[in-house]
Amino acid sequence: MSLTVAMGLMSGTSMDGIDIAILRTDGVDRVEFGPAAFFPYDAEFRWKLAQSLETAKQIQHREERPGNLEALEREITERHADAIKSLLSKTSEHPELIGFHGQTVLHRPQNTLTVQLGDGELLAHLTGIPVVYDMRANDMAHGGQGAPLVPAYHAALARSKAAEWRDLYPVVFVNIGGISNITYVPTAGDPIAFDTGPGNALIDQWVAREGGVPFDDGGRIASEGGIIETAVERYLQNPFFARSGPKSLDRLDFTLDQLGALDLSDGARTLAAVSARSILKAVDHLPEKPKLWIICGGGRKNPNIVADLRVGAALQNAEVIVAEDAGWNGDFTEAEAWAYLAVRAAKGLPLTYPSTTGCRAPVSGGEFARP
Known part of the structure; x- marks a missing residue:
């Protein structure tokens, strides 16, 4: 099975910055590691993210962006695009696909609600690379918790x-x-x-x-x-x-x-x-x-x-x-996972299982954005 060059992006619950990792993978059991990098957030932006958690408590439907969340989502996406361009300027790798996690600001599985700030369509436009994003939602639609996906x-x-x-x-x-x-x-x-x-x-x-x-x-x-x-x-x-x-x-x-x-x-x-x-x-x-x-x-x-x-x-x-x-890099496991999951999503392979999230059956997921 041929390998896809994929890039994974993770901005986790620590809210300290953006992890980026490039993998070559078949989305099954072959994984070859490429370059990776961390792009830290400045203190002011970390504070802004922390404040967004309070604002996000108002969300009742996952599309809602109360207060400053719409502007923050755009800024998060632009920061990811800048980080991608910075890493790609230093490597000969050319990703065919990006797995974009975004920044989780609300996760309420008991309400079938999970919200990650990140505009996949905008990221595809800014980078010129196809993007797979919003990979938790389909799991929830099939009875799962939406996490963990790794x-x-x-x-x-x-x-x-x-x-x-x-x-x-x-x-x-x-x-x-x-x-x-x-x-x-x-x-x-x-x-x-x-x-x-x-x-x-x-x-x-x-x-x-x-x-x-x-x-x-x-x-x-x-x-x-x-x-x-x-x-x-x-x-x-x-x-x-x-x-x-x-x-x-x-x-x-x-x-x-x-x-x-x-x-x-x-x-x-x-x-x-x-x-x-x-x-x-x-x-x-x-x-x-x-x-x-x-x-x-x-x-x-x-x-x-x-x-x-x-x-x-x-x-x-x-x-x-x-x-x-x-022999692995523990700093980038989650970013690597998002690259791997993007390839699985593109092939329609399961991202989650009843034994990992509680979904009713193994299920794929993700939204696809073209440049």
């Missing part, structure tokens, strides 16, 4: 290691972004996936509010603090953790209210523990205990989260590695 790509990565890892199945991919999610890949059959709880979002909010910095770089703030177990337990008592998957979260479903009055470093360390333990609790809802955990996303750079995961996994006789240990 599992199909995680399963493809696992298949690429099938011979090397044959004694390590089942394996679990963990993506720690603003929100954390897992993909359980069995020896055979469809993947199982769901959001597990807060990832970096609460840590970012805490250090921004209490320390005036956008994130805990390298987990240094947390490394000076201790875990306040009573606060951890308050978070873990949330009914979300007792529910089996599929399940997904909005960035605002967990807040700093349960943390209490802690000093900066104790708060950061405690929230790192919340992130790790909520991931480990996912085992309660899996068919078997995994033998291998692969950590992707920005949270893998927080040594406190990774150390807590390793301690917890060891108690279950499992090993924890980061994406780079498998």
Whole structure:
């Protein structure tokens, strides 16, 4: 099967910037990695995105853009177009297709509502490249949660290691972004996936509010603090953790209210523990205990989260590695996934499964925009 050169764009729940990755893939199990880059948002634009989450609460129908959201959607799209042009000016790769995620500002699966700001038609016009966008909506129309969508790509990565890892199945991919999610890949059959709880979002909010910095770089703030177990337990008592998957979260479903009055470093360390333990609790809802955990996303750079995961996994006789240990770039897994999913969408292949989002049957999706 021939390979398509595709570009994936991700602006995640951390709202820190745009990840871009280029893949050559058949949309099934062949993946060849191309160039990738990160384009950070400035502090003023990050603040504007954070404010948009409040405005988006007014949305009742996914097409609505109250307040400044219409102008913000255009700015987000233009920033993506600029980032694309910047990366393409430095590579000989010529993408045939773009997978455009946009910026999630509202995710309410219980109301069959998910909103990502990003104008696919405008992006195709600005770049001259066909764009696949709005890939969550069709899943919701077929009874799914609209998230997570990355599992199909995680399963493809696992298949690429099938011979090397044959004694390590089942394996679990963990993506720690603003929100954390897992993909359980069995020896055979469809993947199982769901959001597990807060990832970096609460840590970012805490250090921004209490320390005036956008994130805990390298987990240094947390490394000076201790875990306040009573606060951890308050978070873990949330009914979300007792529910089996599929399940997904909005960035605002967990807040700093349960943390209490802690000093900066104790708060950061405690929230790192919340992130790790909520991931480990996912085992309660899996068919078997995994033998291998692969950590992707920005949270893998927080040594406190990774150390807590390793301690917890060891108690279950499992090993924890980061994406780079498998030869992958953990910063760009989600952007790569959006490139991969765009190719699958173009071929009408499933993006989601009943075991990943709760859709009634495996379903494809995405809107297509031509230049």
